[in-house]
Amino acid sequence: MLNFVDTVQEAVSGIKDGSTVMIGGFGNAGQPFELIDALMDCGARELTVVNNNAGQGDQGLALLIKEGRVKKMICSFPRQSDSWHFDAKYKAGQIELELVPQGNLAERIRAAGAGIGGFFTPTGYGTMLAEGKETRMIDGRGQVFETPVHADVALIKALTADGAGNLVYRKTARNFGPIMAAAARHTIAQVSGIVPVGGIDPENVVTPGIYVNSIVKVA
Amino acid sequence: MLNFVDTVQEAVSGIKDGSTVMIGGFGNAGQPFELIDALMDCGARELTVVNNNAGQGDQGLALLIKEGRVKKMICSFPRQSDSWHFDAKYKAGQIELELVPQGNLAERIRAAGAGIGGFFTPTGYGTMLAEGKETRMIDGRGQVFETPVHADVALIKALTADGAGNLVYRKTARNFGPIMAAAARHTIAQVSGIVPVGGIDPENVVTPGIYVNSIVKVA
Amino acid sequence: MDLQTSDTPLGRDDLARLVARDIATGSFVNLGIGQPTLVSNYLLPEQNITLHTENGMLGMGPVAEGDAIDGDLINAGKIPVTELPGASYFHHADSFAIMRGGHLDICVLGAFQVSATGDLANWHTGAPDAIPAVGGAMDLATGAKDVFVMMTLLTREGASKIVESCSYPLTGVGCVTRVYTDKAVFLTGPDGVSVRETLGCTLEELQELVPVPLKAASATAAVGG
Amino acid sequence: MDLQTSDTPLGRDDLARLVARDIATGSFVNLGIGQPTLVSNYLLPEQNITLHTENGMLGMGPVAEGDAIDGDLINAGKIPVTELPGASYFHHADSFAIMRGGHLDICVLGAFQVSATGDLANWHTGAPDAIPAVGGAMDLATGAKDVFVMMTLLTREGASKIVESCSYPLTGVGCVTRVYTDKAVFLTGPDGVSVRETLGCTLEELQELVPVPLKAASATAAVGG
Numbered sequence: 001m002l003n004f005v006d007t008v009q010e011a012v013s014g015i016k017d018g019s020t021v022m023i024g025g026f027g028n029a030g031q032p033f034e035l036i037d038a039l040m041d042c043g044a045r046e047l048t049v050v051n052n053n054a055g056q057g058d059q060g061l062a063l064l065i066k067e068g069r070v071k072k073m074i075c076s077f078p079r080q081s082d083s084w085h086f087d088a089k090y091k092a093g094q095i096e097l098e099l100v101p102q103g104n105l106a107e108r109i110r111a112a113g114a115g116i117g118g119f120f121t122p123t124g125y126g127t128m129l130a131e132g133k134e135t136r137m138i139d140g141r142g143q144v145f146e147t148p149v150h151a152d153v154a155l156i157k158a159l160t161a162d163g164a165g166n167l168v169y170r171k172t173a174r175n176f177g178p179i180m181a182a183a184a185r186h187t188i189a190q191v192s193g194i195v196p197v198g199g200i201d202p203e204n205v206v207t208p209g210i211y212v213n214s215i216v217k218v219a
Numbered sequence: 220m221l222n223f224v225d226t227v228q229e230a231v232s233g234i235k236d237g238s239t240v241m242i243g244g245f246g247n248a249g250q251p252f253e254l255i256d257a258l259m260d261c262g263a264r265e266l267t268v269v270n271n272n273a274g275q276g277d278q279g280l281a282l283l284i285k286e287g288r289v290k291k292m293i294c295s296f297p298r299q300s301d302s303w304h305f306d307a308k309y310k311a312g313q314i315e316l317e318l319v320p321q322g323n324l325a326e327r328i329r330a331a332g333a334g335i336g337g338f339f340t341p342t343g344y345g346t347m348l349a350e351g352k353e354t355r356m357i358d359g360r361g362q363v364f365e366t367p368v369h370a371d372v373a374l375i376k377a378l379t380a381d382g383a384g385n386l387v388y389r390k391t392a393r394n395f396g397p398i399m400a401a402a403a404r405h406t407i408a409q410v411s412g413i414v415p416v417g418g419i420d421p422e423n424v425v426t427p428g429i430y431v432n433s434i435v436k437v438a
Numbered sequence: 439m440d441l442q443t444s445d446t447p448l449g450r451d452d453l454a455r456l457v458a459r460d461i462a463t464g465s466f467v468n469l470g471i472g473q474p475t476l477v478s479n480y481l482l483p484e485q486n487i488t489l490h491t492e493n494g495m496l497g498m499g500p501v502a503e504g505d506a507i508d509g510d511l512i513n514a515g516k517i518p519v520t521e522l523p524g525a526s527y528f529h530h531a532d533s534f535a536i537m538r539g540g541h542l543d544i545c546v547l548g549a550f551q552v553s554a555t556g557d558l559a560n561w562h563t564g565a566p567d568a569i570p571a572v573g574g575a576m577d578l579a580t581g582a583k584d585v586f587v588m589m590t591l592l593t594r595e596g597a598s599k600i601v602e603s604c605s606y607p608l609t610g611v612g613c614v615t616r617v618y619t620d621k622a623v624f625l626t627g628p629d630g631v632s633v634r635e636t637l638g639c640t641l642e643e644l645q646e647l648v649p650v651p652l653k654a655a656s657a658t659a660a661v662g663g
Numbered sequence: 664m665d666l667q668t669s670d671t672p673l674g675r676d677d678l679a680r681l682v683a684r685d686i687a688t689g690s691f692v693n694l695g696i697g698q699p700t701l702v703s704n705y706l707l708p709e710q711n712i713t714l715h716t717e718n719g720m721l722g723m724g725p726v727a728e729g730d731a732i733d734g735d736l737i738n739a740g741k742i743p744v745t746e747l748p749g750a751s752y753f754h755h756a757d758s759f760a761i762m763r764g765g766h767l768d769i770c771v772l773g774a775f776q777v778s779a780t781g782d783l784a785n786w787h788t789g790a791p792d793a794i795p796a797v798g799g800a801m802d803l804a805t806g807a808k809d810v811f812v813m814m815t816l817l818t819r820e821g822a823s824k825i826v827e828s829c830s831y832p833l834t835g836v837g838c839v840t841r842v843y844t845d846k847a848v849f850l851t852g853p854d855g856v857s858v859r860e861t862l863g864c865t866l867e868e869l870q871e872l873v874p875v876p877l878k879a880a881s882a883t884a885a886v887g888g
Contacts, residue, residue: 001464026718026755027741028734052798079796090794099795102717103759103802107333110756114326114531115538115581117339117357122805123763126836128787129797138336138366142836147357164488164497164524168422171752172719173735178754182539198523203387204423205526206754208496210466210488210541220689245493245530246516247509298571309569318570321492322534322577329531333756334763334806341580342538345611347562348572361611383713383722383749390527391494392510397529401764417748424751425529427721429691429713429766 002165003214004194008038011188011216015039015153020048022109022149022180023061024156027053030173032157032190034218036060039155046071050109050149052102052176054078054086065089072096074149076105101129104146106179112148113182113211120145154184158207161189163197165209174206181211188214221384222433223413227257230407230435234258234372239267241328241368241399242280243375246272249392251376251409253437255279258374265290269328269368271321271395273297273305284308291315293368295324320348323365325398331367332401332430339364373403377426380408382416384428393425400430407433441654446638447620453588455480457546457618460586465543466490468578471515473588474546488524490542492574494533497525514574534574537581545582547575549589549614551604554650556614556626558587559606572609579610591619591647598648600624600631621647625655632656666879671863672845678813680705682771682843685811690768691715693803696740698813699771713749715767717799719758722750739799759799762806770807772800774814774839776829779875781839781851783812784831797834804835816844816872823873825849825856846872850880857881 005011012035015021021039025031040063047070054073055062064070066085078086078097089095100108101123111119124130125142134145156177158167167189169177181187189207194217224230231254234240240258244250259282266289273292274281283289285304297305297316308314319327320342330338343349344361353364375396377386386408388396400406408426413436448456450473458480461467468490469475478500481487489498491513498513499520507518528536536542549560561575562568579585589599600617616634617624622644623634632655636644645652673681675698683705686692693715694700703725706712714723716738723738724745732743753761761767774785786800787793804810814824825842841859842849847869848859857880861869870877 027737029718029737030735077796077798079794083794087794091792097795099797101797101801102755102799103763103806106755106759107335107763111338113539113541114535115341115540116326117341117360117362119330119338120336121763122334122336123801125805126782127801127833129801141336143336162524166524166526169752170422171733171735171746172716172737174752175719175755179756182535182541202495202497202521202525202527203389205528208526208528208536209524210490210496210536246512248493248512249510296571296573298569302569306569310567316570318572320572320576321530321574322538322581325530325534326538332764332766333760334765340538342576344580345557346576346608348576381749385749385751388527390508390510390521391491391512393527394494394530398531401760401766421720421722421746421750421752424753427751427753427761428749429715429721429761 002209002212005214005216008034008190008216008218009041011035011214012038012042015042015044017044018046019044019152020050020150022050022151022154022184024154024176024180025051026172026175030157030169030175030177031060032155033060035155035188035190036064040064045069048072048074050074050151052076052105053080054083056080057082062086065095068094070095072098074098074100076100076102099129106176108146108149109176109179109183112150113179116148118145118147149183151184152186154180154187156180156187156189158189158191160193160195160200161191161215162195162200165212165215166200166205167191167207167212168200168204169206178207181207186213187211188216190216190218193217221428221431224433224435227253227409227435227437228260230254230433231257231261234261234263236263237265238263238371239269239369241269241370241373241403243373243395243399244270245391245394249376249388249394249396250279251374252279254374254407254409255283259283264288267291267293269293269370271295271324272299273302275299276301281305284314287313289314291317293317293319295319295321318348325395327365327368328395328398328402331369332398335367337364337366368402370403371405373399373406375399375406375408377408377410379412379414379419380410380434381414381419384431384434385419385424386410386426386431387419387423388425397426400426405432406430409435409437412436441633441636441641443635444637448637450476453618453620457586457588461485461487461544466541468492468537468542468545468582470545470547470578472548474548475515477546490536492533492537492577494528494530495525497522534577537577540581540583542582544584544586545578546586546588547578549587549599550606551599551601552587552614552617552626553601553604554626554630555628556612557604558585558609558614559604561609562607564607575609579613584615585613587614587617589617589619591621600648600650602650666858666861666866668860669862673862675701678843678845682811682813686710686712686769691766693717693762693767693770693807695770695772695803697773699773700740702771715761717758717762717803719753719755720750722747759802762802765806765808767807769809769811770803771811771813772803774812774824775831776824776826777812777839777842777851778826778829779851779855780853781837782829783810783834783839784829786834787832789832800834804838809840810838812839812842814842814844816846825873825875827875
């Protein structure tokens with residue numbers, strides 16, 4: 001069921017300890033900062049977070065990590081010049097890391113949304129990121145078996161929602177939004193604007209409303 | 220390399236005997252009738268054709284089949300009230316049939332375009348369409364291993380192309396177009412209109428030009 | 439507890455109305471070709487149901503007539519349909535991902551047979567000279583959260599279509615959760631068949647017709663919706 | 664046959680110009696972070712190259728400056744960029760499908776090491792205390808039709824980065840087809856390393872620096888592009 005809620009606090013209020021939470025965005029583009037801040041405030045702990053990175057600077061996901069609320073990160077690129085909170089937790093052995101090549105991460109998220117039980121990909125074959133994984137040769141190419149990444153909740157940012165929950169994004173801020181919306185059991189989207197049902201051309205819908213559960217407008 | 224060609228005959232002239240040809244469309248919606256007619260005229264034989272159906276009435280794909288130009292069909296729904304040419308060839312043992320559940324067909328085509336070596340799906344598990352295929356239990360569910368369907372050529376129909384080969388479609392005529400364009404080594408699109416580079420909003424492009432090789436405008 | 443909700447067996451339209459009544463407000467639904475399509479005639483606007491058609495659309499409206507007919511806008515049965523406000527279009531892989539990923543609340547399908555544990559047979563008679571054609575039947579059967587079947591309880595020859603084990607080739611294993619027939623509404627699952635309501639017969643009369651053990655559904659399961 | 668095309672080793676910009684010259688007209692190209700990004704400065708309009716950035720765009724333009732900076736329009740290095748006419752946006756799975764499906768003609772990457780058979784190491788120093796981070800490196804390495812590497816031939820310590828077998832953790836196996844260095848352009852593949860051209864040295868001098876057997880590339884392979 002689709003709900004339009006008034007505040008980001010209300011939007012994230014159902015997120016429980018131990019949840020797997022996907023967070024959209026690549027760099028700052030498409031990051032749902034306000035929803036992440038609300039997740040911080042709501043107090044949920046022992047989270048598994050799926051994001052391309054592992055937080056930057058002293059905001060958003062980095063603060064969640066700093067405060068010890070994240071048990072495990074599933075991401076492709078945790079180490080950045082300003083990922084000091086993750087770095088510290090990781091070196092202290094206080095956070096688990098599942099490092100996934102970025103394309104495998106995207107495809108695994110897509111697989112969860114599409115009901116795929118697992119898939120073979122050449123990416124990572126013969127590298128340490130395939131260690132312990134099933135491999136096989138397909139058409140003469142070594143391939144690695146990868147499994148879907150599901151989530152309890154996705155926090156994403158879109159440009160505009162219509163009254164049916166359809167979403168459109170803006171430029172490269174689209175990134176993980178559409179696939180995370182499909183992969184999570186409950187998807188919360190923060191948007192810059194809401195238009196009436198029918199206000200988005202059906203040809204141009206990027207995320208159909210079936211994938212969206214809560215929408216909150218963020219000024 | 221993208222080419223704009225003047226006639227459907229020129230567009231299909233490189234299709235060789237023995238090719239695997241994907242043909243877009245679901246029912247009449249999105250069927251590239253003019254390109255199929257041109258394929259008929261160009262004389263290529265021993266074709267493997269990938270389409271949702273196996274021809275209807277006395278036109279298009281049905282004629283290709285009638286004339287014995289199709290060695291094998293890969294499709295989900297060959298039998299229709301007016302699929303008499305396929306029916307006759309099939310009963311005479313003159314055409315091979317690989318019957319694929321429609322969603323598996325779509326996913327296998329998508330896998331080819333996306334570089335996936337194969338995937339597990341619950342669709343078809345425990346049915347005769349999974350006979351002889353690898354299966355396994357994943358998260359308590361029986362699943363079947365399905366492999367990508369590649370093609371030499373895709374014939375698709377879109378609404379509009381821009382000068383960079385980007386395509387948009389119209390309503391449910393979109394169907395197999397985008398995934399076949401990505402799965403074939405050479406994609407030929409017939410369109411109703413061509414606009415200059417930049418004439419399609421980058422947010423609304425459905426098939427990026429990287430997937431398109433030849434474009435022909437059909438009145 | 440009174441299982442019976444109708445004094446007479448239900449005709450196709452009454453049965454479609456019963457299915458429509460049982461669909462929860464706000465659901466996303468796929469109606470299969472044939473009898474299930476009738477359900478759309480009885481969905482109420484206040485139910486706010488979104489219809490999916492697997493050839494690539496959410497927000498499908500009624501069958502198109504007259505000037506509204508558009509060859510580019512058809513349903514899975516290749517019938518011209520219309521577009522409702524809030525609709526969206528997508529390609530075939532994205533459309534089947536909606537089904538296969540478990541995002542549809544309900545799919546309503548016709549059937550040749552349903553087994554006691556919810557196996558479905560609805561795509562192939564198994565006749566040796568039949569040309570097989572499956573379309574999206576297997577995806578629909580395995581993908582939706584709930585798979586409802588609509589069918590007459592008996593074949594023309596009087597045999598029950600609810601069976602211990604399907605003799606026709608399967609469409610999906612253990613996928614059907616509810617079966618709407620002219621004579622009763624059945625719930626199917628790992629524990630076998632229970633009867634939610636009988637239509638113009640008693641449970642005992644129904645049991646005479648059906649070769650698998652029937653029990654009355656528990657009160658909670660018997661609640662519609 | 665004269666292998667040498669330059670009297671002196673090439674600086675980073677000259678090397679970028681050489682790579683740019685070798686990219687065929689109409690190609691779809693992904694330029695990795697760091698040194699490969701310089702190549703974009705030397706692509707000519709008449710080459711009609713379309714740049715892909717794996718965070719979700721084809722038709723990427725130059726780095727954005729001043730009022731053109733838009734936080735929603737960045738490249739894989741998280742630098743604000745611009746959009747060229749004919750661009751398109753897509754989500755991450757679709758974007759990586761472009762790479763992984765083999766649709767990019769060329770990907771240009773930096774490297775720590777390349778083996779004689781084209782194994783690539785460019786993501787991890789292997790230091791026990793290093794926090795690993797891979798990003799799209801493995802997808803780029805395995806997906807593009809041709810993987811070009813740009814790097815200095817020697818480390819600061821004077822060791823060859825072209826090696827018999829990589830000592831750093833691998834990014835991809837047998838994926839590199841060509842290596843552009845300050846001192847030579849190498850072709851790599853199942854048959855080992857050949858030299859397309861030397862830059863400011865002779866093949867003999869080059870062989871002194873590189874611990875794998877070098878041969879001159881055949882005339883056909885030596886043709887640029």
